[in-house]
Structure formats: C-alpha cells, structure tokens
Amino acid sequence: MTDIALPQSDSRAQRNVMVLIAAQAILGSQMPMIFIVGGLAGQSLASNICFATLPITLIVMGSMLAASPMSAIMQKYGRKAGFFVGAMAGASGGAVGAYGLYTASFPILLMGSLITGIYMSAHGFYRFAAADTASDRFRPKAISYVMAGGLISAIIGPQLVKLTAQAMVIPFLGTYLMVIVVNLFGSFLFLLLDIPTPEPPKQDAPKGRTRLELLKTPRIAVAVICAMVSYALMNLVMTSTPLAVVGCGFEAGRAADVVSAHVLAMYIPSFFTGHLIARFGVERIVAIGLFILACAGGIALQGVALENFFIALVLLGLGWNFGFIGATTMLAGAHEPQERGRIQGMNDLMVFGGVTVASLSSGALMNCSGGDAAEGWASVNLAMIPFLALAGGALIWLILRPRDD
Secondary structure: OOOOOOOHHHHHHHHHHHHHHHHHHHHHHHHHHHHHHHHHHHHHHOOOHHHOOHHHHHHHHHHHHHHHHHHHHHHHHOHHHHHHHHHHHHHHHHHHHHHHHHOOOHHHHHHHHHHHHHHHHHHHOHHHHHHHOOOOOOHHHHHHHHHHOHHHHHHHHHHHHHHHOOOOOOOOHHHHHHHHHHHHHHHHHHHHOOOOOOOOOOOOOOOOOOHHHHHHOHHHHHHHHHHHHHHHHHHHHHHHHHHHHHHOOOOHHHHHHHHHHHHHHHHOOHHHHHHHHHHHOHHHHHHHHHHHHHHHHHHHOOOOOHHHHHHHHHHHHHHHHHHHHHHHHHHHOOOOHHHHHHHHHHHHHHHHHHHHHHHHHHHHHHHHOOOOHHHHHHHHHHOOHHHHHHHHHHHHHHHHOOOOO
16 A cells, blocks of 8 residues: 555545544444444343344444434534544443443443444545545545455454453443443544545535435436445345354354454455456446345355355455445545535435344344244345345446436
C-alpha cells in the first residue's frame, strides 16, 4: 500500500484512509465479537430459541433506524462528529448488554443491541468517508483499503472472544465489557481525521435530485439492490453459523474459528478489489461477487462437516467483498456532492433494512424450520436463491440497457 503512486491532490485522502483503516481495525473488531456471542447469549436467555438471534437482529435494526439521522449529522456537523457519536453508542450498547447478561434479562440485552446498532450505522459510513477527499482515480482504491482494515478486526475480534467469553462467572459478560474498552480507546483515532465539514448550501446552490429521482436513476437503483442483497445474504448465513456449528456437535471455539476465517475472507480481498474494479469495471466485479455467494450456498448444502463450514463461510466473505465494495463504488460515482447526505443515508437505510429482515429470518430458519441443526442450516442457505436471482437480474438489465444516465 505504501508504494502506490498518488497525485499530490490525494495526499490528504491518503492520510484519512490510514486513520479509517485503523478505526476499521480497532473499533470494527466489536462486530465479529458481537456476532459470535450475540446469538449464543440470546440463546441462553430467550424463552423461545426461535428468537436466539434477536440480539443481532436488533443491532441491525438499530443501524437501519440510525442510518438517515447519522447521515444528516455528518452532513451538518462533519464525519468526525458522527463517528464520535457512533463510538459512544457502541460503548453504551456494550454496557447495557453487559447489564442485561448480569441480570439475566433478555429485554435489557436486546436494548443494548439496539443501541449498538447506532455504532454499526456510523461504522458503515467509513467507506463513504474514504471517498470524500479522494480523486476519481483514487476513490475505488480508498474505499477498498478502508474495508481492508477489517482484516485486522477479523483477527482481533474472535481472539478477544476466546479470551473473554468464559473469563467471568456469567458467560459472555466479559466480551460485552471488552466492547466498552474497544470503543473508548478507538474513538481517539477520529481526532486525526481531516475531512472538511460540508458547507451549508447557499440559497441559489443546486439542490440536487429528490430521493425519488435518485432511486429512479438506474445505476443508483441497481447499486442499492446489489449492496442490499450482498450484505443481507452474508448476514443471513453468518448469523446462523455459530448456532449451526455448535448445533452440529462442534465446540464454541470452532465456531469462533469459522467466523474468523469468514471475516478474514471478507476483508483480505480489499487490498486488490479496488484495482480489479479499476481494471475490469465495477459491473463485472459485482457479478463475480454474486456468483461466489451462490457457490457459498452450494458448498454449505453439501454437508455439515467442519470443512464445509469453513469453505462456505470463506466464499461467503469473498462474495460479500466483491458485491458490496463494488456496489458502494457504483453508488459513490452516481451522485453529486450536494446529494451525498440524501443518497448515502437512504442507501444504508435500505441496505440495513434488508439485513434486519435477514437477521431475524436467520434465527427462525435455523432453529424452527427443521428437525435438527443440519436441516435448519440447509433452510438458511436455500433462502439465498431468490435474492441472488433478483440482484443478478437487475445487474444484467443495467449492463444491457443504453448508457444514458
């Protein structure tokens, strides 16, 4: 990364990318932590195991609800302010979740998860912040490099789970307490960001397109659909993975290893995804991502041996990387600066709305759609088919239509 030749105009963008990579690595580590223990903690407290993944669902729902307000905060007060709000919400969510475990209260655990969703929403804007000060040439690489910071979080998060999950009398309480530390420590990174606060629009400044007009733009519509499907399907399968691995007779530590391999696969390709997009075009990379997601489902349906879980989850991460980074790059190049707050908030509202439904469905499919864990796992992976068909069809339509937008 250090030997990339950048034009002088990208020196500030390069610095911001380095800060955001560090934030992705440190603050981002709480996401694999929560996704590993959230379903298991929910399963230990929920009166009905069909709601075991509800803590994860509430995180995603909180992210969905916070997307538009968070975008508005960043548009008015700047990225730095928005990211600080997100980090404090992450610490607060960890504290409330820890209290829920301490008192054995499932509703309080869910409340902590909902608050944590505010952090997840802010975290989602790291990729857009990377593009704010970047040139057109550097933009796809900037987005890709920031996403690559998740590679470190994929190592840190699961290892912290192994150290903390059983460190206290109450299982998983130590993990939630560690989430507080991660957020408080990581928030200091945002002091180093150098992204200008958007100037208030002048009265005669272009207003940009309305939300409806933006959604009617074919390139934007397809970008949103592909981002939503890529993220939702990744979440659908990943949310059930710890339950499936443990339910099929393996230890919780093995579930953490599988999730760790998955998150590594999500972020390792980010070192070259931007280069691939620049060379082959964003549409081809998104198409490859959707195809790999389909392959992940196919491998998962072949059996419940540990190697099946590892291979399927690695492919799931790789498919998400190509599909989601590609869709983000497609969206970032399809709107004007004055439309940024409007379209980015709307995009994440829709993306995380889809992820919320996927997360809620994941627990029901896993625990309540078959006689055992293997049948539930098969149901989860079969559910991917119609949504992959939707995203693939939309992408083909975009590629074949005349380029008039």
